[in-house]
Amino acid sequence: MNEVQCREYIDRMGYTGEIAHTPQCLNQLILAHLAAIPFENLDVCEDHLIPSLDVExxxxxxxxHKRGGWCFELNKLFFELLKSCGFEVMTVAIRITWMKEQTxxxxxxxxxxxxxxxxxxCDVGYGGPGPKGLVELSNGEYEIQGEWxxxxxHPSYTDGTAVIEKQYHGAYHEMMRFENKKAEDADYAIMNFYCARSEQSFFSGKPVINLYTAEGNRSLIDQKLIIQKNGETVTKECHSEGEKREWLKEWFGIEKQSRE
Known part of the structure; x- marks a missing residue:
């Protein structure tokens, strides 16, 4: 990613500070990204495409085009931005274990x-219950944007396994686990294909859009819009394709041509 592209990216996020190799700066970049660029799977569920993972x-x-994307897209592009800005980065493949009984x-x-x-x-592609900021990979409990x-x-024969849990209704529940070692783009290509094509994939059959804001969270899952703001929740049902397009633009900044 060249200097001009980095500047465009940073402007898209609305980040106005200096780029410094500090946890504080990195945390602000994550928050800016989450508040400006939504998680969304419209290419997959509406157009039946396998999203390109090419950086360009x-x-x-x-x-x-001011769209969003899912984890393979958002976290890859953010990885390239951080690398271009001089951060020491490594990509990791993760098992999302939140509220799952099976492996x-x-x-x-x-x-x-x-x-x-x-x-x-750093994760700008989880959406929903994912941590809204940096997570230090060291044993302990951490408060991140009001959540614990x-x-x-855990040491292992590789470079160690990280387990991250989230507090929910007073108890910790496992959210994700991963081996703390470099993953390869070839592995993500397979994961990307599976999530786009498998009937077992949560994201292949219905729209899932999420945007974090300083006041709360916005999500559109299938035909239901949920707006959480300052502790209050408003839920609306979508009744037409046109109405959904209006919501995508108003609440998520996404302008995508209707299929009607």
Missing amino acids: DLFEKIIR APLLHRATVVTLERKQYL YRVQM
């Missing part, structure tokens, strides 16, 4: 950044 294609879609497959991409001899998980997470690092 992602830049054109997400930055130039979850590797179907999520995120980034590990090393700063000041510490490692942090617990990290447990």
Whole structure:
């Protein structure tokens, strides 16, 4: 990613500060990204496409056309931005275990950044219950934007396994786990294809859009719009394709031509 593209990307996020190799700056970049660029799967569920993971294609879609994407798109582009800005980055493949009883497959991409001899998980492509900021990969409990997470690092024959839990109704529940080692783009290509084509994929059959805001959270799942703002929740049902297009533009900043 060249300097001009980095500037466009940063402007798209609405970030106005300096770029510094500090946890504070990285955390602000994550928050800016989450508040400006939505998680969305419209290419898959509406157009039945397998999203391109080519960096130039992602830049054109997400930055130039002001769309969103899912984890393989958003976290790849953010990875390229951080790398171009001089951060020490590594991509990791993750099992999302939130509220699952059976073993979850590797179907999520995120980034590990090393700063000041510490490692942090950066994830701008989870949506929903995912942590809204940096997660330090060190044993302990951490408050992130008013929510509590617990990290447990387990030694293994590789580079160690990280388990991240989230507090829900007073108890911790496992949210994700991953081996703290580099994953390859070839692996993500397979995951990306599976999530787009498998009938078992939560994202292949219905729209799932999510945008975090300073006041709360916005989501559109199938035909239901949920707006959480300052502790209050408003739910609306969509009655037409045109109404959904209006909601996509108003609440998520997405302008996509109707199929009607």
